[in-house]
Amino acid sequence: MTTPIKLYRHPKSGHCHRVELMLALLGLPYETIDLDLANGAHKAPDFLRISPFGLVPAIDDEGYVLADSNAILVYLAGTYASAPNWLPREPRAAAEVQRWLSVAADNIYAGPCAARLVKVFGVDLDHAAAVKKAHALFKVMEAHLHGRDWLATDTVSIADVAGYSYIAHAPEGGVDLAPYPTIRAWLQRIEALPRFVGMARSPTPVLA
Structure with a gap:
């Protein structure tokens, strides 16, 4: 892959961190996009198109968008892990x-x-x-x-x-x-x- 996966997150959210940790452990390129949750950035129309429930984390992998941390772990491991143990x-x-x-x-x-x-x-x-x-x-x-x-x-x-x-x-x-x-x-x-x-x-x- 050449395009970094976009990770929409709050930097102190454990749900977001588990996704970032998985990205890092798999050696995948990614960029973090920090949302200002206090001011409602997660409820903005543009973000709701990515995460309909208005929750972080969410990812954008070359146009494939997915929210929910555990679902994202399943997707990343199933798509990119070279070892089956993940x-x-x-x-x-x-x-x-x-x-x-x-x-x-x-x-x-x-x-x-x-x-x-x-x-x-x-x-x-x-x-x-x-x-x-x-x-x-x-x-x-x-x-x-x-x-x-x-x-x-x-x-x-x-x-x-x-x-x-x-x-x-x-x-x-x-x-x-x-x-x-x-x-x-x-x-x-x-x-x-x-x-x-x-x-x-x-x-x-x-x-x-």
């Missing part, structure tokens, strides 16, 4: 990947993502409930990752990319990762991958 086709492995994409859309969103939305962006959500959900998720993940390196299969996949951003930045939402050594080791394995790119960090609140 998006396995074997039914059981594919099902395991899909299970963790669902966790990213549900448990991660309701837990560490929501807690961070309160602390970083001032969103009016129940912070205590989000922290409780985050710890409930992390207890399951901590047990799941014992004796294994990756969430879904024996190798890194889009499941790990989908899970990384909000979990790595959970302390910004007041969720302590100290009790979860296997999760922290998993995060470090992702950060050690070639071409890894991080997300801009926000101040971490004092943990109670």
Whole structure:
């Protein structure tokens, strides 16, 4: 490919970062287009033609436009990954990947993502409930990752990319990762991958 993929994003959105991380890990050329969400850029008519629900991230790959972070991960891996591990086709492995994409859309969103939305962006959500959900998720993940390196299969996949951003930045939402050594080791394995790119960090609140 010669034309960079356009990534419409907010630089501190974990949903956007998981797409940027996937682009980087695959070594794909891309350009970021930061939207001023506070002033409604995501609701402008031009952007709604790209992302009808007015949500970031969205991509434009030489005229093919797609929104939703997990859908974009599936598209990028299926289109550009040279190794099958990113998006396995074997039914059981594919099902395991899909299970963790669902966790990213549900448990991660309701837990560490929501807690961070309160602390970083001032969103009016129940912070205590989000922290409780985050710890409930992390207890399951901590047990799941014992004796294994990756969430879904024996190798890194889009499941790990989908899970990384909000979990790595959970302390910004007041969720302590100290009790979860296997999760922290998993995060470090992702950060050690070639071409890894991080997300801009926000101040971490004092943990109670």
